[in-house]
Amino acid sequence: MSAPPAGSASPAPARRRRLLPVVLATVLMLVLAGVGLAVVRPGPVGEWLGDDPGAPQAAARPPEPAPVAVLAAADPNAPLPTAAGVRAALGPLVGVPALGDRVNVSVADVATGQPLYGKGEDAGTVPASVTKLVTAVTVLAARGSGYRIPTRAVAGATPGEVVIVGGGDPTLAVDKNGFYPGAARLDDLAGQVKTALGGTKPTKVVVDSTLYSGPVHEPGWDSDIPDGGYGGAVTALMVDGARSDVPQAKKDHENGNHAADRVSQPDLAAGRSFARLLGVPADAVTKGKAPAAGADATAGAPGTELGVVSSLPMVRLVDIMISDSDNLVAEALARQVALARNETASFAGGGKAMDAVVAELGLPADELSLADGSGLSRSNRISPSLLTDVLALAGDGTRPDLAAIFGGLPVAAWSGTLADRFEGPSRAGAGLVRAKTGTLTRVHAIAGLVSTADGRLLSFAVLTDDAPPDGLTAARAALDRISATLTTCGCR
Known part of the structure; x- marks a missing residue:
């Protein structure tokens, strides 16, 4: 219009x-x-955190306003x-x-x-x-308001192949040190996968981010947005909002700066983090599509679910x-x-x-x-x-x-x-x-x-x-x- x-x-x-x-x-x-x-x-601030108001101070402070x-x-x-x-x-x-x-x-x-x-x-x-x-x-x-976005892992086409299926959760974290407090975590998902596979050793990770289609950057964006710190590639699988340096992003965020360096391929970057948690080398990570689950529901059969983690509820997002x-x-x-x-x-x-x-x-x-x-x-x-x-x-x-x-x-x-x-x-x-x-x-x-x-x-x-x-x-x-x-x- x-x-x-x-x-x-x-x-x-x-x-x-x-x-x-x-x-x-x-x-x-x-x-x-x-x-x-x-x-x-x-x-x-000290009183918020339970510090003793009577503890010795390095220097006298003026009284706080009401x-x-x-x-x-x-x-x-x-x-x-x-x-x-x-x-x-x-x-x-x-x-x-x-x-x-x-x-x-x-x-x-x-x-x-x-x-x-x-x-x-x-x-x-x-x-x-x-x-x-x-x-x-x-x-x-x-x-x-209560809906949660799932990130799933399913068995791949061959034994040892694990497919991580992006559901569109941008707050997904690698571990407890993620950018978004309380976010779903890849280390939890990796633990579920290892349990589900039993004695089968993961050997390959396939990244399925096919839930999203079309361009990863909107054509109406200014040219500096994709790499300017406030935007980035929009993919169905990513961790920490595609931030490349989470510790630095946290420090900047605390100081009021919401810009951050972003990875150019968030889905592959997330897949490599997941592979590391499974003990799979980075060069064994590829993009692909999860196989459809067949009638065989035995653990490890192609397409069967190996684990799932869910995002914060929609109200928090x-x-x-x-x-x-x-x-x-x-x-x-x-x-x-x-x-x-x-x-x-x-x-x-x-x-x-x-x-x-x-x-x-x-x-x-x-x-x-x-x-x-x-x-x-x-x-x-x-x-x-x-x-x-x-x-x-x-x-x-x-x-x-x-x-x-x-x-x-x-x-x-x-x-x-x-x-x-x-x-x-x-x-x-x-x-x-x-x-x-x-x-x-x-x-x-x-x-x-x-x-x-x-x-x-x-x-x-x-x-x-x-x-x-x-x-x-x-x-x-x-x-x-x-x-x-x-x-x-x-x-x-």
């Missing part, structure tokens, strides 16, 4: 695809309470902002040069579903990583995807939507399946066109009003499984991709804005939830795909100020 003109600001869109129950704010308040609503700013509550509960009885009030507050901020000439915006009241501000709200816009909100909702709807804006996890989850809807597990199949699930959920699928699940592709188009609809649906209580998207949403000046944002003029939004961000060159986006000065809960989305090419810092500050402004005004 091509992106139509941004259009002009309006007090309220002429149509509304979805009216939500009046009880929504109360329901969403309870949902968010279950995923960290009552967060407070922490005290000394904890400050973040994400205070929304008040469903708070006054409703007026369209004119929101327009007066946001209009001057939306038009700043830092955001360019094509800024599309949607703001809605969560309790009633009433639109409060729109500027190009139904226009398809390049969304960058806010795409992950759609990926999250569709995979939870298609797979369920969604958390990881959103909180860290993990692109390879996002692409894996898009393919899970495709598999659940009997589409090919590819970029194209994922986009088609997610579009179908959005329609099944009663949302305007005609305002969505996806080429990938991560938002790295410039071919993606999403309207801001679809994003505010998605956020509302996830919190209206009719689909409790979809509320899992809120657990990973970063909190302004506190966590995830918003940890280092909302400074200076936007500081008022700290702890009161919970949102997903998106960034590509000239593309900047933010979409999420905000509590007004009166305690009214609003959903919002601001997308620009024609910003100045060298204005990253200024564009982010402008987006932060828009959402932070909603926290400081009753907008009446």
Whole structure:
């Protein structure tokens, strides 16, 4: 879908695809309470870890400030902002040069579903990583929050041949030192295989990553994405999100840097790690396809299962995807939507399946066109009003499984991709804005939830795909100020 003109600001869109129950704010308040609503700013790290507060210190420290509550509960009885009030507050901020000439915006009241501000709200816009909100909702709807992705090992065509079959788990680890805490592990799978084979010694490993089809990089990705640290080859078998140096990636991640060197052939790299655990030399690892299981169910017969490990539940994978804006996890989850809807597990199949699930959920699928699940592709188009609809649906209580998207949403000046944002003029939004961000060159986006000065809960989305090419810092500050402004005004 091509992106139509941004259009002009309006007090309220002429149509509304979805009216939500009046009880929504109360329901969403309870949902968010279950995923960290009552967060407070922490005290000394040592006390978190059980250190004795009275232990001798090398130097005296100033007293810790009193904890400050973040994400205070929304008040469903708070006054409703007026369209004119929101327009007066946001209009001057939306038009700043830092955001360019094509800024599309949607703001809605969560309790009633009433639109409060729109500027190009139904226009398809390049969304960058806010795409992950759609990926999250569709995979939870298609797979369920408890679904786990299997990685299997089966007997090969000849004695001693082991086939590892990738099921699309990007968080799979080699051992306990993996990148993603609690992930399924190849050493567990290798132990199952050895037990199942009994006295038969493994001699060869075949890597079956045929579950996925099509290109491993989406054609709409910028040329620096495949090897730039935030993307990589998308294969049905990989370990640690295809990171080549897990210890270094962990250190970088702790310092807020989510980029990492990735291996060029994640499936073969995972197969070689598995072979090492089985005592098979690296040169005995090849790519192929698992044989079909025959009528002979005896242990070791071709195609019989030798072991299986399962990923973290889908709710945790969604958390990881959103909180860290993990692109390879996002692409894996898009393919899970495709598999659940009997589409090919590819970029194209994922986009088609997610579009179908959005329609099944009663949302305007005609305002969505996806080429990938991560938002790295410039071919993606999403309207801001679809994003505010998605956020509302996830919190209206009719689909409790979809509320899992809120657990990973970063909190302004506190966590995830918003940890280092909302400074200076936007500081008022700290702890009161919970949102997903998106960034590509000239593309900047933010979409999420905000509590007004009166305690009214609003959903919002601001997308620009024609910003100045060298204005990253200024564009982010402008987006932060828009959402932070909603926290400081009753907008009446």
